[in-house]
Amino acid sequence: SILEVKDSKGNTLYKYNQPSPQRIFSEEISFLISHILLDNNARSATFGTNSYLVIAGHPSVSVKTGTTDEKRDNWTVGYTKSFVVGSWVGNNNNTPMGNITSGVSGAAPIFNRIMTFVLKGKEDEPFEKPANVEAMIIDAYGGGTPVSGKPERSEYFIKGTQPSGPSPIYQKLKLSKQDSGKLASPWEIDNGEYETKDYIVLKENDPISQDGKNRWIEGIIEWIKKTYAADRPEYYPPTETSNYQKEENLDEPTSTSTPTPTEAVPSATPTL
Incomplete structure (x- = not known):
């Protein structure tokens, strides 16, 4: 990027001024997002365990791929505590690329080479866990509290957001x-x-x-x-509901009481 522009006489025409930093996420949310994006086990089902997103010797590299509709753009952006690397692959006329191209196969190889070069000889920099974040063993299927006989995993939570019961699944x-x-x-x-x-x-x-x-x-x-x-x-839970309703027994006659007739009493004829 351009930091400063001067004319032939040394007069400054433009100078970049560093803006005051603005916090976008809380420290806790930033840690959780970074931890999600560096979890190679979580993404291995899609990308494999040794994809171009893995930087050898640096497990604390958080990285995300992206591909636009019709594969016009491939992105891979990753970062550590000290460095950010982004790579883009696409045609200069914005035409779609072949179906074989994706974020992990198109842009990720470039990202991997650059980030590997940048981090060569440097120690891994794990993200520090904020005091308001704690680990908890949860049910690996539903994300609730552990369920007997079901697999479990450890997960980070901001205090106060931990599950308090089994998953509704x-x-x-x-x-x-x-x-x-x-x-x-x-x-x-x-x-x-x-x-x-x-x-x-x-x-x-x-x-x-x-x-x-x-x-x-x-x-x-x-x-x-x-x-x-x-x-x-x-x-495979059932999705249809039965209409069953037990029919009442209509074989036995139903007795009803007959009202007792009453004798009509003639009214007295008025006399003049």
């Missing part, structure tokens, strides 16, 4: 005894004619849908089908 559903594979009907629930079973219920709203379709939940369902076979019924 764990639900004990009431099932119909009459209609297999369906939720209990209102009648069955009111009369205790149901059985219960534990399920993992994943629900998400689609905040950008304009046609009524919930593409988020469609994606979740597809992921479940690819990840968990049908022999894991806890991931």
Whole structure:
């Protein structure tokens, strides 16, 4: 960038003045975001464990990739406590690139070479955890408090935001005894004619849908089908509700009381 411009006589035409720094995020949020972006385990399912986002000997490099629509731009931006490196890949006429190009395959190799060069011979610089942030063991599936028999992981939280109970994905559903594979009907629930079973219920709203379709939940369902076979019924909760209602016994006649007739008493005829 241009810091200063002078004319032929040495007169300053322009000089960059460092603006006063402005805090955008709190110290706690900045730490959490940085920790998310340096978590190689979290991104390994998508990018692999040894992608161009990994800087050898420097696990504290936070990095994010980005690709615009039609693959016109590839970005990789990463940082440490002391350095920031950003790389861009694209065509100078803004035409789309090939489908093989993405942030991790297009811009990340350039980022990796620059950041590796910048950090050569330097010690890793871990981000200091603020006093108002603490680690907690949580349920790895739902993010709530630990659940017996489910995998766990450690996660950072700003104090006061930690989960206080199990994730709502764990639900004990009431099932119909009459209609297999369906939720209990209102009648069955009111009369205790149901059985219960534990399920993992994943629900998400689609905040950008304009046609009524919930593409988020469609994606979740597809992921479940690819990840968990049908022999894991806890991931396939019933979605239909039974209409069962026990019919009343109409075989026995219903007796009704007949009113007792009363004798009419003539009214007295008035005399003049």
